[in-house]
Amino acid sequence: MSDNKVANASANDTKSANKGKKGKKVPVSPEHIAKVRAEREAARAAKREAMLAQGFDPDCPPELQFIRRPILPLHEGENPMGFKFKLMTYNCLAQTLIRRKLFPTSGDALKWYRRSKVLLNEFKYYNADVICLQEIDFIQFQNFWKDELTKLGYDSQFHRQASKNHGVAIVWKKDYFFMTDKMMIDFDKESSGDIPPRTTTNNAGLILSLKLSDKIKQKYNLKKSGIIVGTTHLFWHPFGTFERTRQCYVVLNKVKEFSRRVNVLQNGNDGDYSHWYSFFCGDFNSQPFDSPYLSMTRKPIEYNKRAKTVIECSTSYTFSKTRDGEEDDAEEEEGGNIEKFGADQPAHPVPQSYEAKDHERELVKQMQSLHNSLDMRAISLYSVAYGRVHPENAGLDNERNEPEISNWAHTWRGLLDYLFFIRHWDYANCVEIDSLESFEKENGLRIRGLLRLPPSKEMTEHGQPHTGEYPSDHLCMLCELELVN
Template identity: 40%
Template sequence: MNTDHESTIASKGNEKRSKNANKPTKKSIDPKLLTPEYILEQRRLRELRKEQIRKEKEALGLLPPPEKDLFLKRPLLEVSKPKPGFPSIKIMSYNLLAQTLIRREIYPTNGKILKWYIRSNILLDEMKYYDADIMCLQEVDKVQYNSFWSGQFENLGFGSKFYRYNTKNHGCVIVYRKTKFECKNQSFIKLDQDLNQTDEEQKLPEARIATNNIGFMAYLHFQPDFVKQFPSLEDANGIIIGTTHLFWHPFGTYERTRQMFMLLYKFKEFKHTLDIILDNKKKFYSFFTGDFNSEPFDAPYRAITTKPIKFSGRSRTVLGCSLSYTYSKDRSLDDEEEEAQLDEEELEHERDNNPDDPEPDVYVPTSEQEQLMDGLEDAHNDLDVRAISLYSAGYKLAHLENSKNPGHRNEPAFSNWVDKWNGMLDYIFLLVPWNKVDDYSDKIDSPEELAATYNVNLVKLLRLPTPAEMGPPPSGQPRLHQYPSDHLCIMAEVQLV
């Protein structure tokens, strides 16, 4: 019998019981005391203890290095000096990349950021970081809007309005800071619809295909406390803000140019309706944003910015070529969850009897195609409103290196970056009157002219990266620690003067 060994075991057992006896026991709490206030206070104390432990570990060098940012943070670049005493508004446009359109075969190297539970929170953190007053979002899934976005926006003090074509799974959202704005009216635009134009108006040529694309606008009335803070706002009713996502097809230039007309025409109708409702002579500040799926040298962009429009050179060649494309009878899709895959199949099916290159060096249009292009010109030139891209007006002053692209009207090189393609597709337009006489075909408005003529002082623009900064391929977005969508958000800070 090993009495020494037994004594040792007994001794250790007594020691352990003695230590446990000295430990404070957790007292049970009367359930009546478990009020919401008590629980919140206990959580607060627990967080304080955690923070104290973190600081102690940090002082001892025991903490691991901080995790790399989950998205790249870009600065707002100064364009003009702010004017004292006038309010600033930050307007963002952002295509979020609809989750229903994500396919691994389209994004084979992008990794786990494609998962919604990861990407959604990075997108939300990005929006919080840039802290815009108005956010115009495209490709927002209806399911995610109802289950995630609407509640998050509400918690952050924002109101939001969602609109989609009735068979699509995703749509557009206008988000606004409730301390500054109240949404009074909305106007919804189905871009395939026909217009009830008067006999005096130049008729818009008909659509060639049903695209199911939409746009919509909101009238954001200034909140009384916001007006009290900035009395200059008493001379204005508020802001008309619009957003859209135009037809994406490579040969869709004709449809997009037609849809651009629809947006401006419907804007005029909406403003006219508001003038009647409000029955005053006060002005509106008017902006239209979105993913226009058009580069600055394309006919859709030029049709609304270079008044009077005359399609020529590259833009006419591409526009004419788009009219030569014959869509499959199945091209108009209702089941958008299969859209990305089906569109590739349909393109393969259509390719046999259609041109291969949407941007050929030379294209000779038929007489019928000439008439359609002339009809688009006449319709656009009959609209007494034009659009000014805020990045076109000011980005050269803030980031010259990224605004030297020939034919880009001083726009940055890209806002959409995927492995196979990149280009500038997203814009924030200021909508202003046009007398149908002044020639803006080659002119680019300056920030000084915006302030003096249209009472909008362009203060800052969100920086966009250069192609060289995107790194070696594969670098298509979205990617963890880079950007959470295949589009980059754009943002302008303007003063309403």
């Protein structure tokens, strides 16, 4: 505000005091002008602080705002000795999958020209060093994301099945890492023992080896080579539990295969797989109490209770032949389920009880044995540590200390996204959640912080995305890690 405007405002403020003093004009002192200016500056600062405290950026237009969440710290007071980096996973909601009927309350928040800016603002704000992305439109990746992420100092790799308009991507800071190898995953073509795919899914995965830059290795005296990181978006179908569980086996098996290849080609085939830290992140379309998640994290796995009921029920579902190209009409992607249940189909994907037929029980036993035969397991970073930083939202609806939600759509809400650390399994009993202390000690890293996830009671009645809230129907997840050799 100019001095003249402040003076005029101050003069107006003193009119009542001067009323009745005919013809006498009292000059406004410089001290009074300074006082009014200071009061207004203080009011603006208070408003700004209030907006920041509520998670909003006061310098950003309202339509490009998003709810800013804090990284909840661990190991406070302990000076970091190793290299710290932030690992993020985010399903960004593919524009090609948006149907207005599925997002009836989202309005203009669905428009790409707006959503793209909000998503980009999120990436800038959280400033992750490695990002695993799902539901990235191929056209937008080529025409928008590639260039914008390059401007922010990232390099990137994208992969999709040719039949899909969207895929997955991995993004990393060029100052910290450089790519030395990559592996594409086509889940429909990957073997899984004697268990074939139940239907064509066209799901894709991507795994990279990201070597630490010489600058980082020298600065922190790191002996490790770098990180192996993968991402995927697993089968979405409500009755796809059995197939998702098979795909989770493929995830672990491909990380094992890729680790061997990297060891041969980059570490002289010395048989020591500890040169690399392995992570796999993404949208697994599975909750912590269902067989896909449990098959990876709770080994040896034994399906029981809800997990057993749901996976057995899923084996009774017959998928449309359109998925395998046996009929002319192509099925919609996951924007809408057009497959009708039919008279012989199960009525609900999560029944209270289910009486499995002999061949269905046998299929599920085969899947259990398949997972137990693989000497690899996954450890969820949120499961291990989230109870330490946000106990009010750890294990609210599950026994694995996972947060309650990562997806908040109009018709469905729950936890679907995970950041996994992948390691060798020696067939010991790993049914219980790893303690934070044992996890960090055994794997040569520390969890320094986790991005806060709101419990459902803090969310709005309407689904996401929504202007001023979140730009996707998923919420990004992030873990700050310290590599300590």
